[in-house]
Amino acid sequence: MTAHRTDFIASGGGSLRGEIRVAGDKSISHRSIMLGSIAEGVTEVEGFLEGEDSLATLAAFRAMGVRIDRPSAGRVSVHGVGLHGLRVPAGDLDLGNSGTSMRLLAGLLSGQSFDTRLIGDSSLTRRPMARVADPLRQMGARIDTAEGGRPPLLIHGGAALHGIDYRMPVASAQVKSSLLLAGLYAEGTTTVVEPAPTRDHTERMLSGFGYKVRREGSLAQLQGGGRLVAADIQVPADISSAAFFLVAASIARGSDVLLKDVGINPTRTGVIGILRLMGASIEVVSERESGGEPVADLRVRGAALRGIEIPVDLVPLAIDEFPVLFVAAACAEGETLLRGAEELRVKESDRIEVMASGLRALGVELETFPDGIRICGRASLAGGSVDSCGDHRIAMAFSVASLRATDAITISDCANVATSFPGFRPLAASVGLTVEERSVPSGTGP
Numbered sequence: 001m002t003a004h005r006t007d008f009i010a011s012g013g014g015s016l017r018g019e020i021r022v023a024g025d026k027s028i029s030h031r032s033i034m035l036g037s038i039a040e041g042v043t044e045v046e047g048f049l050e051g052e053d054s055l056a057t058l059a060a061f062r063a064m065g066v067r068i069d070r071p072s073a074g075r076v077s078v079h080g081v082g083l084h085g086l087r088v089p090a091g092d093l094d095l096g097n098s099g100t101s102m103r104l105l106a107g108l109l110s111g112q113s114f115d116t117r118l119i120g121d122s123s124l125t126r127r128p129m130a131r132v133a134d135p136l137r138q139m140g141a142r143i144d145t146a147e148g149g150r151p152p153l154l155i156h157g158g159a160a161l162h163g164i165d166y167r168m169p170v171a172s173a174q175v176k177s178s179l180l181l182a183g184l185y186a187e188g189t190t191t192v193v194e195p196a197p198t199r200d201h202t203e204r205m206l207s208g209f210g211y212k213v214r215r216e217g218s219l220a221q222l223q224g225g226g227r228l229v230a231a232d233i234q235v236p237a238d239i240s241s242a243a244f245f246l247v248a249a250s251i252a253r254g255s256d257v258l259l260k261d262v263g264i265n266p267t268r269t270g271v272i273g274i275l276r277l278m279g280a281s282i283e284v285v286s287e288r289e290s291g292g293e294p295v296a297d298l299r300v301r302g303a304a305l306r307g308i309e310i311p312v313d314l315v316p317l318a319i320d321e322f323p324v325l326f327v328a329a330a331c332a333e334g335e336t337l338l339r340g341a342e343e344l345r346v347k348e349s350d351r352i353e354v355m356a357s358g359l360r361a362l363g364v365e366l367e368t369f370p371d372g373i374r375i376c377g378r379a380s381l382a383g384g385s386v387d388s389c390g391d392h393r394i395a396m397a398f399s400v401a402s403l404r405a406t407d408a409i410t411i412s413d414c415a416n417v418a419t420s421f422p423g424f425r426p427l428a429a430s431v432g433l434t435v436e437e438r439s440v441p442s443g444t445g446p
């Protein structure tokens with residue numbers, strides 16, 4: 001059988017109009033399954049992201065004996081088994097492309113009585129896991145990694161965990177969450193201090209499940225040995241998915257789009273801050289609270305963007321949005337400079353290099369640094385062929401770029417868009433961004 005690759009072809013030009021709700025928040029969806037599974041009682045989730053990443057988490061907990069029903073689209077009922085009710089899975093837990101699943105599960109599974117082996121796809125297998133394995137070992141976990149601290153991870157059960165006081169060297173919500181989840185099973189107090197604010201969905205959801213988490217400035221702290229009580233969860237629309245439309249409507253003249261029910265947790269809104277500094281017109285409408293998370297509708301209209309120096313403190317708050325922010329920079333007047341973002345090199349792809357080579361193919365002048373990029377904006381982009389290297393956010397970022405391209409952009413290796421944003425193409429088409437899909441034999445040039 002010939003292996004096939006999915007390419008996108010995004011026609012050049014156009015503008016966006018209409019009202020949409022983008023896919024559910026990926027980070028919150030993962031956590032709803034994890035915490036729901038180890039809680040007591042049934043957790044009803046609404047707005048769950050039916051993407052491959054969060055479904056990998058769901059499958060992992062089913063494999064550990066948790067009954068999880070999916071009565072209709074976006075609805076999930078998790079029949080919690082309590083902190084000590086998970087059962088040994090029959091085989092490896094395959095987490096596909098999902099770094100969040102692997103890093104958070106590493107913490108949670110360090111506290112179990114049985115062994116687990118965590119595997120992933122070729123992208124995940126290249127990603128660093130020592131950032132969780134090292135501090136978890138300090139807590140008493142027994143974890144084997146492949147060479148260089150990469151997956152697969154073999155987590156030995158039966159380890160006696162104890163709390164630690166950990167100052168994270170990188171601003172990572174995945175590391176923080178992994179240690180807090182291990183801390184549930186540890187004797188004593190687990191304290192994590194972050195060098196800069198990162199998303200706090202784990203802390204919020206633990207509190208929502210009745211587990212006491214002390215939070216003070218950059219510190220998050222909990223005691224082991226408590227219990228979680230099931231709670232209903234409304235998953236907001238993912239601001240990281242909304243970001244594609246925030247940029248699309250900003251760069252396409254005459255656009256006017258309303259994005260409904262978007263999660264605007266202040267640890268996630270860096271993209272709005274950065275776009276506003278660039279001159280974007282984004283209005284936050286009907287702010288409200290839903291299930292412990294702030295939510296709003298975002299109205300975005302076309303605007304003349306200008307290049308900026310991106311404030312370093314906004315970097316962790318917009319960490320997943322840089323591929324599409326680079327597209328905004330390429331369409332802005334003047335130069336945009338990003339530094340302090342070396343983390344982009346260890347995401348689903350090296351997002352600095354992969355974006356740089358795609359933007360160059362579209363005629364953009366730029367310079368890369370180990371921790372960032374300088375992009376010279378242009379009035380319009382050329383059409384051409386770019387490679388997403390299997391990175392979902394890069395595939396969608398170049399789809400957005402087509403709005404300012406003089407010709408079509410062909411983007412190769414786009415199947416992973418389904419990891420975070422199933423239904424991206426039809427939803428984009430409904431507001432005027434047309435992206436065709438083509439299946440080609442692997443190995444064919446773009």
Ligand code: S3P
Nearest residue numbers: 027100171172173174175319320
């Ligand atoms: C996530 C945290 C971020 C982000 C990822 C999801 C999470 O990773 O890039 O897509 O859900 O905790 P880091 O915390 O490692 O930066």
